[in-house]
Amino acid sequence: xxxxxxxxxxxxxxxxxxxxxxxxxxxxxxxxxxxxxxxxxxxxxxxxxxxxxxxxxxxxxxxxxxxxxxxxxxxxxxxxxxxxxxxxxxxxxxxxxxxxxxxxxxxxxxxxxxxxxxxxxxxxxxxxxxxxxxxxxxxxxxxxxxxxxxxxxxxxxxxxxxxxxxxxxxxxxxxxxxxxxxxxxxxxxxxxxxxxxxxxxxxxxxxxxxxxxxxxxxxxxxxxxxxxxxxxxxxxxxxxxxxxxxxxxxxxxxxxxxxxxxxxxxxxxxxxxxxxxxxxxxxxxxxxxxxxxxxxxxxxxxxxxxxxxxxxx
Amino acid sequence: xxxxxxxxxxxxxxxxxxxxxxxxxxxxxxxxxxxxxxxxxxxxxxxxxxxxxxxxxxxxxxxxxxxxxxxxxxxxxxxxxxxxxxxxxxxxxxxxxxxxxxxxxxxxxxxxxxxxxxxxxxxxxxxxxxxxxxxxxxxxxxxxxxxxxxxxxxxxxxxxxxxxxxxxxxxxxxxxxxxxxxxxxxxxxxxxxxxxxxxxxxxxxxxxxxxxxxxxxxxxxxxxxxxxxxxxxxxxxxxxxxxxxxxxxxxxxxxxxxxxxxxxxxxxxxxxxxxxxxxxxxxxxx
Numbered sequence: 001x002x003x004x005x006x007x008x009x010x011x012x013x014x015x016x017x018x019x020x021x022x023x024x025x026x027x028x029x030x031x032x033x034x035x036x037x038x039x040x041x042x043x044x045x046x047x048x049x050x051x052x053x054x055x056x057x058x059x060x061x062x063x064x065x066x067x068x069x070x071x072x073x074x075x076x077x078x079x080x081x082x083x084x085x086x087x088x089x090x091x092x093x094x095x096x097x098x099x100x101x102x103x104x105x106x107x108x109x110x111x112x113x114x115x116x117x118x119x120x121x122x123x124x125x126x127x128x129x130x131x132x133x134x135x136x137x138x139x140x141x142x143x144x145x146x147x148x149x150x151x152x153x154x155x156x157x158x159x160x161x162x163x164x165x166x167x168x169x170x171x172x173x174x175x176x177x178x179x180x181x182x183x184x185x186x187x188x189x190x191x192x193x194x195x196x197x198x199x200x201x202x203x204x205x206x207x208x209x210x211x212x213x214x215x216x217x218x219x220x221x222x223x224x225x226x227x228x229x230x231x232x233x234x235x236x237x238x239x240x241x242x243x244x245x246x247x248x249x250x251x252x253x254x255x256x257x258x259x260x261x262x263x264x265x266x267x268x269x270x271x272x273x274x275x276x277x278x279x280x281x282x283x284x285x286x287x288x289x290x291x292x293x294x295x296x297x298x299x300x301x302x303x304x305x306x307x308x309x310x311x312x313x
Numbered sequence: 314x315x316x317x318x319x320x321x322x323x324x325x326x327x328x329x330x331x332x333x334x335x336x337x338x339x340x341x342x343x344x345x346x347x348x349x350x351x352x353x354x355x356x357x358x359x360x361x362x363x364x365x366x367x368x369x370x371x372x373x374x375x376x377x378x379x380x381x382x383x384x385x386x387x388x389x390x391x392x393x394x395x396x397x398x399x400x401x402x403x404x405x406x407x408x409x410x411x412x413x414x415x416x417x418x419x420x421x422x423x424x425x426x427x428x429x430x431x432x433x434x435x436x437x438x439x440x441x442x443x444x445x446x447x448x449x450x451x452x453x454x455x456x457x458x459x460x461x462x463x464x465x466x467x468x469x470x471x472x473x474x475x476x477x478x479x480x481x482x483x484x485x486x487x488x489x490x491x492x493x494x495x496x497x498x499x500x501x502x503x504x505x506x507x508x509x510x511x512x513x514x515x516x517x518x519x520x521x522x523x524x525x526x527x528x529x530x531x532x533x534x535x536x537x538x539x540x541x542x543x544x545x546x547x548x549x550x551x552x553x554x555x556x557x558x559x560x561x562x563x564x565x566x567x568x569x570x571x572x573x574x575x576x577x578x579x580x581x582x583x584x585x586x587x588x589x590x591x592x593x594x595x596x597x598x599x
Contacts, residue, residue, distance in 0.1 A: 052404055054350075054411070102586045106348050106403060110538050113350075114582060117535035121575030128572065235531060239411060246408075276423070282415030289408045290399065 014160050018153050026152040032264045033156075033163040034220045039244035039256035040170050041213030046242065047251030048174055049206040050186030051101075052109050054238050055116025058096070059211045061233035062119065063089040063218025065130065068139045068228050078142035085222075086215040093211020097204050104189075104203075116238055123230040135229030139222065149223070159220060166213055171253055173209065182206050183251075236278060239285065240267075247288050249295030258296055318445045320568050321561070326453035326522060328560025329460030333515030334533055335540040336467060336552045337508025343484045343547015344504050346403055347396060350410040352512055353534030354417035359384045359513030360525035361425050364432055373435035380517035381510040388509025392502050414530060422527045432520025456518055463511070464553050471549060480504060484547040536563070539578055543585050 017029035042056045066085035070076045076084070100111040123130045130136065141149040149155045173179055184192045185202045193199050222228055231237070240263060248259025266284070270277055288295075294302075338352045362383045363376035371379075391413060399405045434452045441448035471477035482490040483500055491497050516525070523529065540559055544551025559578065566577035 052407075099583060099586055106342075106346065106407065109404075109407060110348055110542065111582075111586065114535050114538040114542065115579075117531065117538075118575050118579050121532075121535070122573070125575060126572045235411075236415065239415070242408070276419055278415050279419035279423075282412040282417075282419065285412030285415065286395070286409050289405045289412065290395065 014164070018156055018160075023152045026156050028264065028268055030152070030156045030159050030224055031268075032260050033159045034217055034224060035241075035244060035264050036257045036260035037163055037166045037220065038214060038217035038241050039248070039260045040166060040253075041210045041217060042241045043245045043250060043256045044170065044174070044182075044206050044210040044213070046245050047249075047255070048179065048182045048186065049203055051104065051203060051207070052242070053100075053112040053210075054109055054235065054242065055096075055100075055112035055114075056210070056214060056241050057233050057235070057237035058116045058119050059089055059093055059214030060218040060221055060241075061123070061228075061237070062092060063215035064222040064225075064228045064232055065123065065136065067219050067222035068136045068226075069129070072136060072138050078144075082219045085219055086212065089215035089218065090208060090212045093214070094204075094208050097207035097211070101200060101203050101207065113235070113238075116233065116235065120230055120233040120235070123233050130230070133230065135227060135231075137227045139226045141223050141226065155224070159224075162216065162220060166216060167253075167257075170213065174253065178202070178205070236281065240281065243281070243285055243288065246295055247284075247292075249297035252295075252297045255295055255297040262296070315447050316568075318447050319449065320564055322444060322449050322453060323568075324561035324564035325457045325557065326560070327564050328557035329457045330515050330519045330522070331536055331540060331556035331560050332460045332464060332553055333511050333518065335537040335544075335556055336464070336549060337511040338537045339541050339544065339546055339548065339552040340480070340504055341508045342541060344480060345396075345501050347406045347410065349505075349508070350407060350534065351391075351414040351417060352508070352537055353530035353532070354414040354421075355384045355388065355509050355512035356516040356519070356533045357525060357530040358387070358417050358421060359516030360432065360520045360523075360529065361421055361516075362513070363517030363520055364425070364430060364525060367432060373433070376432075377514055377517045381514035384513025384516075385506045385510035389502055389506045392505040396505070397498070397501075414534075418527065418530055425525075427527050429524045429526035431524035432517065434521045452521055456522065459518060464549070467549055476500075476503070535578070539582050542582055 014033075017026050020026055020029075038056075038060055041059070042053065045051045045053050045056070063085045066088055067081055070081035070084055071078060074081075096112075096115055100108050100115065103111060124132060126132075141155065143149065147154060149158060174182070181192065181197055181202050184195075185197065185199050189199050192202075221232065244259030244263045245256050246259070247262055248257065249255030266280070267277055270280055334352065334356050338349060341347055341349050341352075359380035363380040366376040366379045367373065391410075395409050395413075396406050399409060434450075438452040438455050441450050442454065443449075444454070469477075471481060479490070479495045479500055482493070482495060483497060487497065516529075536559055540552060540555035543558065544553075544555030558581070562577060562581065563574060566574035570577065
């Protein structure tokens with residue numbers, strides 16, 4: 001009963017922004033959901049796999065570049081371009097996963113960071129393809145079945161649909177046997193190996209799944225902004241996603257969503273007053289990591305549990 | 314022929330700068346297991362401090378010393394105040410250094426604005442000298458010379474002094490070093506300051522060649538990472554060979570395929586990871 005109520009409340013919360021009279025709030029809500037899908041994808045690696053990636057912007061960024069490039073430069077129509085962007089980006093995540101999983105721990109972090117920075121540099125300098133610093137523009141949202149996605153409300157509802165799919169499928173994945181295996185590999189790789197799990201393969205599958213959902217977020221990003229520039233591949237973007245995961249609570253389903261709400265709201269509020277978002281990002285990073293390493297959702301969970309009288313759990 | 318000689322010399326100069334950057338990065342990583350992601354920011358901040366000292370009317374070498382000292386002090390404070398609090402939590406330490414990198418980058422943008430600014434070449438090193446039949450800027454040769462002298466000095470410090478022996482012991486086996494009564498916390502601060510000072514010095518010395526601009530930090534950091542992946546963590550010969558190799562490769566890449574220079578960096582990294590994940594000179598995997 002409580003679960004049904006929770007799901008209902010969650011759905012209402014998701015649909016409420018569409019009723020807002022101001023486009024501004026609808027757009028902020030759209031940004032939050034795209035960021036939440038992106039953070040959920042990274043959480044598969046960071047939270048459930050124990051693999052801290054600092055190059056996750058690669059999958060969102062490359063997918064966004066491909067979506068726009070394939071339509072505006074290669075002349076594809078929207079649907080095949082979006083599918084190709086997700087397929088190609090997922091294939092790239094397989095390649096990068098094979099490379100990055102040569103190491104775990106800090107080595108993994110540094111390889112993902114180096115790969116991310118290389119693609120960022122490529123987006124900046126390969127001007128004939130990526131448009132360099134100017135990026136790629138001239139992209140318009142499609143009108144599938146006569147539905148006009150150019151309207152912020154319609155686009156928001158589509159984003160809600162994609163988000164709901166992503167959330168449910170990721171929830172199913174982490175609660176499956178594979179999800180249990182992934183958490184096992186995170187905590188006790190040797191024991192899992194002794195139990196007959198292929199540790200490396202479990203990690204690789206998680207890496208590719210994270211790449212896939214990152215690519216989905218990238219397609220939405222491209223549709224939302226109708227523009228892409230090297231900024232999307234910058235380290236700050238990977239770091240923002242990591243902050244969402246850590247601030248919300250790594251390894252929980254709701255954590256990255258809460259993190260996305262907090263970070264995107266903070267970014268929008270701060271940008272309205274000052275231009276120092278990067279500095280604030282750095283300060284929040286230091287503060288969260290140093291003083292609240294477990295994140296908001298587990299922190300609130302713990303508080304709630306403390307309220308209950310001892311012995312009833 | 315002319316092209317190859319000039320680009321080889323440019324590659325040497327960049328390799329020298331990379332060594333100043335990545336030797337400290339590698340030592341810090343090898344000893345403390347901290348991937349100091351603010352290292353690129355230290356390099357850039359060093360260059361900016363040098364620029365301000367030069368603008369205040371002091372000489373170039375004063376600027377180099379000022380850059381190195383400022384960054385060493387900053388590094389020492391960060392190590393003492395933040396990294397020490399997080400001892401044993403490797404990922405928290407790394408993420409804190411990333412946050413600091415953002416803070417430094419944005420503060421520099423605030424203070425020094427967004428325009429690229431070259432540092433002037435010191436007066437005594439202006440002009441060019443003939444090398445293998447082509448004229449080559451004196452200053453770049455001096456940078457190569459300084460980096461080689463630094464490499465020899467670091468080697469002597471590590472291999473021939475008591476402090477160096479303690480650092481090597483810490484890199485090889487931290488637990489045993491502690492058990493033998495080596496003051497590991499003080500060693501950490503010393504090595505962190507040393508690495509930061511080298512990065513700051515590299516930034517000022519690189520100023521006349523690379524200039525200083527917002528984003529220099531993020532241009533340099535991946536180079537240091539790749540040098541570390543190639544050379545292996547905590548290995549001075551590895552950092553040395555890796556720096557000059559990447560210096561050459563990047564210089565030729567930029568001259569021959571300017572749009573794809575970054576992808577060329579990708580190739581040796583892939584090769585190293587596939588063939589020898591411990592790095593060319595490393596004793597263990599990163």
